[in-house]
Amino acid sequence: MNGKEVIENHKKYNLQSWSVQGSLDPKAIEKTDNIYLWDYDGNRYTDMSAQLVNMNLGHGNKEIGEAIKKQVDQFCFIAPSYAAESRSKLAKKVIQLMPDNMGKVFFTNAGADANENAIKIARMYTGRNKVMSRYRSYHGSSFGAGNLTGEPRRFPLEPGIPGFIKFFDPYVYREKIHFDSEEEAGTYYVEKLREQILYEGADRIAAIVMETITGSNGVIIPPKNYLPGVRKLCDEYGIVMICDEVMAGFGRTGKMFAFENFDVKPDIVTFAKGITCGYVQLGGVAVSSEIAAYFDDHLLSCGLTYSGHPLACAAGNACVDYYETHHILDHVNEVGAVLGEILEQLKKKYQIVGDVRYIGLFSAIELVKDRKTREPLVPYGRDPEGKMGKIIKMLEERGFMTYSHENMILIAPPLIITEQQLREEMEKMDEVLKIADETMR
Incomplete structure (x- = not known):
């Protein structure tokens, strides 16, 4: 043609x-x-x-392409219930890149279903139903991830799923209040979030989900003390802290993951995009060792036909290696x-x-x-x-x-x-x- x-x-x-x-x-x-x-x-x-x-x-x-070709010659697909070398290797590499509190990975097809499964895992783990996310956010356009999204791309999904709560971003440039310092701004936004948590019922909130750095909605970089403040709120109220690293992860910010810029350890990290750089689609949910241990004797009610697809994992291994060796x-x-x-x-x-x-x-x-x-x-x-x-x-x-x-x-x-x-x-x-x-x- x-x-x-x-x-x-x-x-x-x-x-x-x-x-x-x-x-x-x-x-x-x-x-x-x-x-x-x-x-x-x-x-x-x-x-x-x-x-x-x-x-x-x-x-x-070429290094990514060759890794995919090699996997094609071995086999193109094996179901998630089988152990496959490319899948096992990549899961280990991802956890080794993460903070020391992280334990296991559930692989998905992309960022949207990574976020879908992350909130599902958080709700199963906590037994709570509410999930909080920000207005200037995009977490995907599938039904759950679309309800998690705060910007206008959520509108076609409304009326939405009960229990999805929105809060405001630490968008200092557009704030009507003048702050004398970055620290003052961060403290203000954390305390407003605390107030909303109390109004929503802290014992009903399963997770707070944030793009670590807001992506398409304006690359909104939070004050340095904001994420540590949210981490403390989550610890205080038993809420799962989920960092959506789909866009900001894998080197985009100069760190392997954006949350490393703020010295915090999330409970769950979602990722996609840079894990395979578009060569084969792949996403994932990395969970803390504590959450992973919960599912040792509780059913993980998550499943995808193409979870950890061998070709995608082969691409992922090559990408992770390339980030490091180059x-x-x-x-x-x-x-x-x-x-x-x-x-x-x-x-x-x-x-x-x-x-x-x-x-x-x-x-x-x-x-x-x-x-x-x-x-x-x-x-x-x-x-x-x-x-x-x-x-x-x-x-x-x-x-x-x-x-x-x-x-x-x-x-x-x-x-x-x-x-x-x-x-x-x-x-x-x-x-x-x-x-x-x-x-x-």
């Missing part, structure tokens, strides 16, 4: 996610390599969002520092840039109509004039491929991007922000 035929068939036979189907204008990609994509006309694009912030190790990684975390911290400097320069140059947030190679640019009032460039949940779409289109025309959410532009390239590549691409961002600053405020 040529590119035109690929697009025609895509539009005729595929239902594309998060899209009005009649207005689709997809690109047909013929090949990929490293951080680049090529369409059928030979145009090159740079993947500045690592697709869906999952292709941490880039496109065409010193990816060191690289992320080095190049991430450059990204931070560039973002701060853009904030100084353009009034349309209200805030920039970054950690490692995980960042967002928040756009505003007015920097003093902090009015978002587009209203929450709506973009009536298509402003964000126009900005993303201008970036695409320059070969800079990413996506926006609300009034935020996400910048989260593959973790293998070089400083030179990053600087080349951020010059394109500079050009587009200049135009937007002059025409859209």
